[in-house]
Amino acid sequence: MKESRTIKDVVDNQLCTGCGLCVSESDGIRSMKWNEDGFLVPDIINVINDNSIKVCPFNPAPDEDVRDEDRLSKLFLSDSDKKDFKIGRYIGTYVGFSEQHRTSSSSGGIATYIFEQLLKNNHAQHLFIVKEVNGTYEYQLFSDFRQINKISKTRYLPVTLEKLFEIIDKLDGKIGVSGVACFIKAIRLKQHYYPELKEKIAFLVGIICGGLKSKLYTDFLVQNVGIKGDYSNQEYRIKDFYGSASGYGFGAYDAQEVLHTMKMSKVGDMWGTGLFKSNACDFCDDVTTELADISLGDAWINPYRKDGRGASIIITRSLLADELIKSGMKNGELKANLLAKEEVIRSQAASFRHRQQASKFRIDQNIRNKELTPYKRSRFFQNIPVEYKIVQKERRVVRALSIELWKKTKSLQEYNQKMDVFKRRLKKKTLIYSKIQKIRRVLKIKTL
Ligand SMILES: Cc1cc2nc3c(=O)[nH]c(=O)nc-3n(C[C@H](O)[C@H](O)[C@H](O)COP(=O)(O)OP(=O)(O)OC[C@H]3O[C@@H](n4cnc5c(N)ncnc54)[C@H](O)[C@@H]3O)c2cc1C
Incomplete structure (x- = not known):
């Protein structure tokens, strides 16, 4: 029999990324609040018969039919006729940018373009996206495609979908939502348990995410x-x-x-090192937002990365998404072309290595330490070489320390002084790992 867990267990074990879906299950009892680590988490009040864990993307014991991204994508993305071990179900893979939105967006402006098309062509009448409010950034409702540039750019700040389901209940029309992988998974879980939401939430734009920052x-x-x-x-x-x-x-x-x-x-490197990252992100193996209608990321490959104006990698997973990209290419609004899926994978290579290939190592560590672990896809489990294990261990130390030390010091100078030695240690171990991988390549021994 599987052991049942609650949202409190998820929060107490630092496995919450703040999507806020559990709030929508709490009859107004819960709300999201900032914790001292700088993340949004639900304010836990023990509710009798609390079953909100069912919509949590980090549930350690999910229902069998929706236990992971593979099961969910089969239910939600049946139009996807291709399947890849790393990127999941898909229809097409592309690279490019929007002529109009590129310069005012984070990468190629494809997210802004897609949202504009959804509104203009009445596929959705509203968007729930992250936008400026009182000098900071939050998820909010947006409906005016003439002001679409106001929604552009990604914000590396914790945000929450807490209000989405309150709004939806009172809203006429369909809605399109942007989200990182765990947020999109939470929405799919909600749609599974409340099928009427499948039509209401008509389109999901997946923001490829290398980890949520505090x-x-x-x-x-x-x-x-x-x-x-x-x-x-x-x-x-x-x-x-x-x-x-x-x-x-x-x-x-x-x-x-x-x-x-x-x-x-x-x-310096703020992403590969995991500085200020949520612990939960080390237990996410969905690198390319596998459950969205369309997944968008930076084209971190040549020749695109040489161009400071930015370009996007694009993975379409629903017919509408693929149609929007193809018609944009045809009418010239998008400068994009097909890109081999191997290139898409290459553009996120480090993230695949960390999140999928090293997932077993971190889970094993958790099990040894008797820490709670979300349900994860065993098909990614593999043994990694000792030099990468060392890097993995060090990354976890540096991640946790970056938050602890900032909380204690709150001063850049003191923080840098204390953090520097750990950052240097990680850099050295990463360098050794890279050198050994190079030698393995020369000797034609299996590499990561
Ligand atoms: C935390 C985080 C980590 C990321 N890590 C990677 C990575 O490792 N590799 C990679 O290739 N790309 C990563 N990205 C994605 C990248 O920054 C771009 O957002 C993506 O390429 C889309 O670019 P665009 O020009 O099409 O988007 P734009 O046209 O600029 O539009 C961005 C859209 O995202 C919405 N948005 C902004 N912030 C958030 C948020 N926090 N959560 C949900 N929606 C939001 C906006 O409302 C807007 O609709 C990350 C993004 C975030 C938020």
Whole structure:
């Protein structure tokens, strides 16, 4: 018999990414609140017969028929005629950008373009997307395609779908939603248990995600641009049109509304190292938002990454999604072309290695430490070489420490002083791992 768990177990074990779907199951008893680690989590009040775990994307004991992305994609994406071990079900894989939205978007502006088309062509009458409100960013309802540029750009700040199901109940018409993998999975679970929502939530735009960052990450970046006190309207992806795609910058406004900016290269690798990342993200093996109608990410491959104006990798998984991309290509609104799925995979190679290939190692660690683990797809389980195990161990230490130390110091100088030694240690171990992998390649021994 499977052991039943509650949302409290998920939150207590740092396995919550703040989607807020459990709030929609709580009859108004719960709400989302900021925790001291800088994440949004449900305010846990023990509810008798609480079954809200059924819509939690990190449920350790899900119902068999919806236990993972493979089962869910079979239920929801039956139009997908192809299947790949790493990216899941799909119809087409592309690369490109929107002529109109590229420069004001994070990557190729495809998310903004798709949302515009959904509204213009009446596939949906409303969007639930992340947009500025009072100087910060939150999910909110949006319906005016003439102002579509206001919804562009990805925000590396915790957000929550908490209000979506409150709104839906009172809303006429269909809705399109953007979300990272765990949020999209939560919506699919909700649609499964409440089938009337399948029509109502008509389209899901998946934002390919390398890990959710704590709000402390933004506080850290803000101090790096030289702001000491309050800040607002932070920009996470300021493009360098004449440089490379990865040469983007960060900026924020201080209390006097002066904009401070910096290149992200000033703070070093913030993604591969897992700094300020949610612990739960180490237990997500869905690299390309496998349950969305369309999945969008950065084209981190040549020649696209050389172009600072940005380009998107695109995976279509429903007929409507594929039709929107193809018609955009035909009428010239999109400059895009087919891209071999192997190239799409290559553009997210590091994420596949960490999230899928090393998932067994982290789960084994959890089991040894008697820590709760979400249900995960065993088809990804594999043994990894010792040099990568060492990197994995160190990443988990650095991730947790980055949050603990910022909480304690809240000062950039002190934080950097204390964190530096751990960052250097991780860098060294990563370098050794890369060198051994290179040697393996030369000797034609299996690599990751
Ligand atoms: C936390 C996070 C991690 C990411 N990690 C990776 C990665 O590892 N690899 C990769 O290739 N790409 C990653 N991305 C995606 C990348 O930043 C771009 O968002 C994506 O390529 C879409 O670009 P676009 O130009 O088409 O989007 P745009 O046209 O700029 O539109 C972005 C859309 O996303 C919505 N949005 C903004 N912030 C959020 C949010 N936090 N959650 C949900 N929706 C949001 C906006 O409302 C808008 O509709 C990440 C994004 C996020 C939020």
